[in-house]
Amino acid sequence: MDAITVSDVYKKFSKPADSFWKRMLNRNHAGNGKNGNGSNGNGKNGASAENGHLPYVVAVDHVTFSVPKGEIFGVLGPNGGGKSTLIRLISTLMLPDSGRIDVLGYDVVRQPMKVQERINRVSVEASFFKKLSPMENLLYGARLYGLEAGDVRKRVVEILTRLGLEKRDIFNPMEEMSRGMQQKVAIARALLSRPELLLLDEPTTGLDPRSKREVQAVIRELRDQDGTTMILTTHDMTEADTLCDRIAIMNHGKIIALDTPQALKAMIVSKNGTEVTLEDVFLELTGSKLVSEEEEPV
């Protein structure tokens, strides 16, 4: 049985457009002989508009793939390409407009609790109660998964020191920690519930090189020792190349390529005789520049 099966999943969002009055005026104009299409709807991100309706953005466009158990599956794509939406759909935080997602044999729409019991997620923004300490935050997170407080306290210290945090930091408010340290706490939160599927949405963004390596080592260890299946979105092509068994490249909500890193690199021909990198493949296929995380709209 595959860990994840995504079948023809489609998700669009209506786009906040002009004010109500402006839209009404536009509609009146349209009624006066002009073409009645909404204002927006030009190409980027698949933004579109239907007659008399708000423009919309297609975030995930009929995506299909499956991930076998124990695999690290990478998802690459430009900002706004639909990676985070895909992660949210798998993690039951969004409902697809059509299609079906099964996680470890359970439908994310019909059996969300069964799915939630088996997954966890690390997002790019380490979201915590900033005044609370890592211990208090992680205890809260672990209790939500029904874990026993005594065990959790021990494991929090174990995991966080393994990720390079000082013991005293574990009891100080999160707001006193650097972004990199907060991200490590976010990773510890996801590991506490021992998920069968771990969704890693740009987990190393903003980390210094040493922290990045520590996190990557934990990812490898989880796969090798526990057989945890992982979906990893990242902008770091080297990270994707070294960690992922297979990689899907998304653009405008569609998967435009899916294969092993080696096979993807074999898809294009080197232009100047140097070895082809995953970054070359990415730029060739998406035709986009790599842009910073802050610009990510979806």
Add this chain to the structure above:
Amino acid sequence: MTALTVQFRASYAFVERNFNLIKRYWSWELVWLVYSVAESLSVSFIGLGMGAISGSDQPLPQVDTSYFVLYLLIGTLVWRFLSTIFYWITDLINIERWEGTIEYTLMAPIHRLTHMAGQTFFSVVYSLLFTGVILGITAMVFEIDLGEANLLGGVLVLLAGSFSFIGIGIMASSLPLLFPERGSQMTHVFVALLLLISGVYYPVSVLPGFLKELAVISPATYVLEGVRLALLDSAPTGSLWRFVWPVLLMGMALIPAGLWVFGQAERYAKRKGKLHRNG
């Protein structure tokens, strides 16, 4: 580990988290307490100043000033208790939106009932303690003697009334889910309307016709009347039943209704992708 144990632990997560938040924000709690005490005192002082307000420099002979002070004080205390429960429950989403943790909480494998139960239990205990402290301070300032009052009966009516406010709170907590930017401000409208029609500082009999009719469907109306009867007139607990059963009935209807509304709002937010936007 049974499913019940898991849900119980998950429910306790909210109690412990809120306690930790209070501990870390203790200075804010102190400010809030000072504000609440000042508000209760200032409203109750209206009773003492009755003579001056009415144009006379002496208390009016037909007005029992201490009764009037206690009448107003009960209004402020009951209102503080019920509105604190309401705001803690609506904070279910507000706090998490503010901190950005909402997605992590809503993707945890817990029933919404479990989620609400933890937050509700904490809100009732917190409100009881908070209101108790205000009562203690104001009773000292006004030298109020509650020796004859049926305190137990008053607390029973208060607790019975809290169920319906829990239901209204759950309903209102769906607003921040639906409107990430302004949802938390919208919840104030519930409190403002209930304050107007429930006879917090005046008997509902002074309200104009249509508001008087609305007062009948406000649970706070029954709670205020019941508590006043218990504390002002020392009514025996048995006689308070006529205030208890309507609010219990309302609670029985409002809590499931609140959970249903919240469930629909959560589904809508998941469909429209509104969970991850910080307001």
